[in-house]
Amino acid sequence: MECPICDCKTTLIHKVNEVEFRKEKFTINETYYECDNCKEKIVDAEMGDLSLTQIYNQYREKFNLMFPSEITELREKYGFSKTKMSLALGWGENTYANYEKGAIPNESHNSLLRLIEDPTQFLKLIETRIHFFPKMN
Ligand SMILES: [Zn+2]
Incomplete structure (x- = not known):
């Protein structure tokens, strides 16, 4: 994966991150590419879905919403x-x-x-x- 901004090499990052969704904070395991040069964060569709699923599931559990x-x-x-x-x-x-x-x-x-x-x-x-x-x- 090359950086879409500066065409430099990117590194695959796995990181525990705190994200906000509907005014609530959730901790998820994020996977994304980070440009070695400009530090741009690059998320492909699959990575985005994976993060969103974690957020949605935690949100459901917190508010007792059906899966x-x-x-x-x-x-x-x-x-x-x-x-x-x-x-x-x-x-x-x-x-x-x-x-x-x-x-x-x-x-x-x-x-x-x-x-x-x-x-x-x-x-x-x-x-x-x-x-x-x-x-x-
Ligand atoms: Zn870059």
Whole structure:
């Protein structure tokens, strides 16, 4: 990897760093290239994803937010598609899919997800929203 700024050699760095995310501080293991000459920090897509995953996971743990795997499991428990799940919850069409892909649920969405882990609550929700579902013939 050459430095995109001065074309000099770079060194692969592994370092424990404190980063800020949504006004909270998190400690992550960062991997990046550093230019031997101008000290520019170079992060490729994979390195960026790795750092972001660590931050997101810590953020989820701190605020008791559901992980993507839990969000998928919850949906599969009810045998719903992602779109149908969004419809049941009154969310934008792709919202549920985005959470399964790794987006962090906002607090009110997260509370709703926790609530519908209980099938009785899920059934209640469906009953109040039944008129939004396409008619079955
Ligand atoms: Zn450089």
